[in-house]
Amino acid sequence: MKNTIAERIQDFLKNYPPFNLLNKEDLFSICEQVQVIYLEKGKFIFTQTEATHNMFYITNKGAIKLTQIENEKTNIMDMCDEGDIFGLRALILKQHYYMNAEANEETIVYGIPADIFEPFVEKNKNIKNYLITSFASNVKDPSIVEEKGNTSSYIKKESNNDLFNLQNAKYTKSPITCDLTTTAKNIATTMRDAKIGAMVVVENKKPVGIITNKDLRDKIATGDFSLECPAKKIMTSPATTLPKHITIPEAHVSMLKNDTSHICITKDGTPNSKLIGILSIHDLVVSLGNNPSVLIKETKRAKKSKQLRSIRKKIDLLLKQYLEQELPFAHILNIISELNSAIVTRSIELCLKKMDTPPPVKFAWMALGSQGRREQLLLSDQDNALIFEDVEETKFEETQSYFLTLSDKVVKYLNTIGFEYCPADMMASNPKWCTSLNNWKKQFDEWIFNPNSSGILLSSIFFDYEYAYGEKKLTNELTEHLLNSINQNNRFLTLLAKDIIEKPSPIGFFRQFIVEQDGEHKDFFNIKIRALMPLIDAARVLCLSLNIKNANNTLLRYRKLAELEPQNEDLYQSCERAFRTLLKFKTEQGILHNTTGKLIELESLSKAEKLKLKRAFKPIKEIQELLIHRFALKQIL
Known part of the structure; x- marks a missing residue:
């Protein structure tokens, strides 16, 4: 008699790694032993510190929220959607669980017996590498991995792999600090006695600057400042800050980008929250090879567009490698965004050297659109702008002419690297x-x-700007003005919200994809316009309505919204998860077909891929309904 349940499980698993690496017979033999588990929302499949089960898991339908309790606070570590595996400690470490696994909604998961699956791991190198990478990306401290069976030994063998360094960076907790009035002599004495290389200057428990051995050498030992001068005169300010859940490559890239050897770890990753630690360059393990750290160094040393174009190609290869290894998408997004920003920065620096004279006034280069949101993974057309200090009316034309010449050089330079003209x-x-x-x-x-309609369209592009180079105070002042003006005209946000809910739906009444009706892209699905933009636009208008600053990234916006509005936390988390799924899908399609990925040929997708897409569409309607209620749109529709 046929085992129809095992066949259905096989039909599902064959679409997802690492099961798609097995032959049909081996996969079916595993599926006969798989346990089908139904979970209501809020039910746990395992909890932190609980002994590992004799199986690992894959999400069939619904979503599993992985959380970690630290200092009585619950932190969301990941969200496992359809096809995502979790609970690999049962297969690799056989130690107590490090996280909680909770159903975020009605969920079905498949339990894969570890002892049944392990022989296939040992004889299939690709399966082994996939599981190692998946596990490594969630291990906080790889040193805890011990030789407990053959599988765990492979982690040690692969520990020098660049990908393994996506573990969280370790930092020094409870750093020694001083205030703005502490004298240089006291700072130097404290640093000597404590045997530390840096001291954080704090005000109201927030980092306002940092003083290193280099500062004491260059500013005090030279006699430029006296031993009795206060910290505020010799500190490097502002201090570079990051959140505590930061990976080694992200931390190293940030150090290189900001030319610093120390990073302050704060509660939310910004200078506006409590200092909780400090991370130094000596705390990081810098891997060799084609990794983000090396690419940043190459970018800073580049002197020709040809070199930067080569680096940009390496970034594409790195992106493809990370996606193939199924690494956490948020980390991929952060690393690739930093690398793209570094290329833009170096391009501006090289173009400035080609100008006959230095800039007449201070200026700031702004990245717009997807790059401004730090969501540009594949090369697309440029969206940028320049802002310069106010000058007398008689000098305006001359000043603008200078910066137009500079901008023309930069835009052309970026084009030679691979960024198309807008x-x-x-x-x-x-x-x-x-x-x-x-x-x-x-x-x-x-x-x-x-x-008006034109202004609303332009504002949706220009309000997503990020400082890229130059004088950051200019963009900060523009942001303050933007928020103040919006506060004076709530009708503008209402019109933005109205525009969002009027955007074309991704699916029709009978849940069929809405595709392009004519032109060269007839029957293609526009994932950018129909799926990504409603989520991007909704996050923007809600953050503007709450005066949220320094949050241009869509994922970060939804996290901030969830913090400020716990009553809507589930919805915002669903939007964050859906956006991550859709952007990853768009990126993978772009790499597969060598396009921007925004137009998708539905016939090329498997049934599982179509189902995953449709699942990600659900929060779009829900966030639009929230906008209708929040901005009272029923009265004007």
Whole structure:
């Protein structure tokens, strides 16, 4: 008699790694032993410190939330959707669980017996590497891995692999600090006695600067400042900050980007929250080879566009490698964004050297759109702008002319590297988008106080800007002005919200994909316009309505919203998860077909891929319903 349950399980597992690496007969033999587990929302499949089960798991339907309790606070570590595996400690370490696994909604998971699966791991190198990488990306301290069976020994053998270094960076907790008035003599004495290389300067428990041995050498030993001068005169400010859950590559990339050997670890990763630790360059393990750290160094040393173009190609290979290894997508996004930003920064530096004279006033280069949100993984067209200090009216034309020349050089330089020109000319080489701070304020006010369809479209692009190079105070002042103006005209946010809910739906009444009806892309599905943009736009308008600063990234926006509105936490987490799934899918399609990935040929997708896409669409309708209620849109629809 046929085992129809095992066949259904096989039909599911064959679409996902590492099971897709098995032959049909071996997979079916495993499926006959698989346990089907149904969980209601809030039910746990295992809990932190609980002894490992004799199986690991894969999500069939629903979602499993992986959390960790630390200092009585529950931190969300990951969300396992359809096809995601978890609970690998049963297969690798056979130690107590490090996290809780809780059903985030009604969920079905398959339990894979560890003893049944382990022989296939030992004889299949690809399965082994996949499981090692999946486990390593969630191990906080790899030194805890002991030789407990053949599988765990492979982790030690692979511990020098670049990918393994995506473990969390270890930092020094409860760092020694001083205040703004502490004298240089006292700081030096304390650092000597404590045998530390840096001291964080704090105000109201928040880091405002840092003093290192280098600062004492260059500023005090030289006689430039006296031993009695206060910390505020010799500190490096602002201090570079990161959150505690930071990986080794991300931390190292940040150090290289900011030219610092120390990073302050704060509660939320910004200078505006409590200091909880300090991370030094000596705390990091720097791998050799084609990794983010090396690419950042190469970028900083590059002197020609040819070198940067080569680095950009290496970034594409790194992205493909990370995706193939199924590493946490949030880490991939952070690392690739930092590498892209480093290339833009170096391009501006090289173009400045080609100018006949230094800049007449301070300026800031702004990345817009997906790059401004730090969500640009595949190369696409440029979206950028330039803002310069206000000058007298008689000097405006001359000043703008200088920066237009510079912008033209940078835009062309980026194009030679691989960043296409923006077809809508939303680039700093356009006089409209290369202007003074005061003119930028007027432009934002025009969009906000006199909204029309064109202004709403442009604001959705230009409000997602990130400082890329130059004087950061200019972009900070523009942000303050933007939020103040929005607070004076709530109608603008209402119109933004109305525009979001009027965007075309990804699926029709009968749950069929809504595809392009004509043109060269007829019957293709536009994942960017129909699925990603509603989530991006909703996060933006909600954050603007709550005056949330320094959160341009969509994933970060939803996390901030979940913190501020716990009553909507489940919805915001669903939106974050859906956005991550959709952006990853778009990126993989782009790599597969050598395109931007935004237009998808549905016939090329498997049934499982289509189902996963449709599942990610669910939060779109729910977040649009929240916007309708929040901005009272029923009255104007």
